[in-house]
Amino acid sequence: MRYWLMKSEPDVFGIDDLKKVKVEPWDGVRNYQARNMMRDQMKKGDKIFFYHSSCKVPGIVGIMQVIKESHPDVSALNPESKYYDPKSTVENPRWFMVSVGFVKKFKRTISLEELKKQTTLQEMPLVRRGSRLSIMPVTKTEWETILSMI
DNA sequence: GCCAACGTTGGC
DNA sequence: GCCAACGTTGGC
Numbered sequence A: 001m002r003y004w005l006m007k008s009e010p011d012v013f014g015i016d017d018l019k020k021v022k023v024e025p026w027d028g029v030r031n032y033q034a035r036n037m038m039r040d041q042m043k044k045g046d047k048i049f050f051y052h053s054s055c056k057v058p059g060i061v062g063i064m065q066v067i068k069e070s071h072p073d074v075s076a077l078n079p080e081s082k083y084y085d086p087k088s089t090v091e092n093p094r095w096f097m098v099s100v101g102f103v104k105k106f107k108r109t110i111s112l113e114e115l116k117k118q119t120t121l122q123e124m125p126l127v128r129r130g131s132r133l134s135i136m137p138v139t140k141t142e143w144e145t146i147l148s149m150i
Numbered sequence B, C: 001g002c003c004a005a006c007g008t009t010g011g012c
Helices: A015-021 A032-041 A112-117 A140-147
Strands: A003-008 A023-025 A047-052 A059-072 A096-111 A135-138
Touching (some): A003 A140, A015 A023, A015 A047, A015 A059, A023 A059, A032 A135
Antiparallel strands (some): A059 A096
16 A cells, blocks of 8 residues: 645645545646556555645645546546646546545644654655645655654 | 747745 | 746747
């Protein structure tokens, strides 16, 4: 089993939304690196940190898990969707996603500011300046370090 | 295949 | 709202 971190803007879709709906297809990812991780590496049962970005206190707010492995992101096929991509077709889908399920919400946000201070987390793309990856792998050590910060 | 222009992400 | 750091696009 692997560990991951996925970013989302809470104004668009946050941990409380996931708690409500239980399971959500992680659509709208239009970055090849992130797509490849969802398509090729994320397996059912993998654990994922839910990260809130572009908000007052950016940080990790809870845990989710992979419920359904890679399947085509159908929002790319819908001209009405803001994620529409005319280059993606039913026969040859360009974008893939996984579906994630709610596991838990932390009692508090582990802020980016705190994460940056942890010496053992310096290798995470998350704390790197200019890193825009919305999905990234997390090592077991990093996972446990972050859990110990709650 | 290079690279300038443009668009997006996301912290601050 | 600013802007740095990327990724993508498209002309050549």
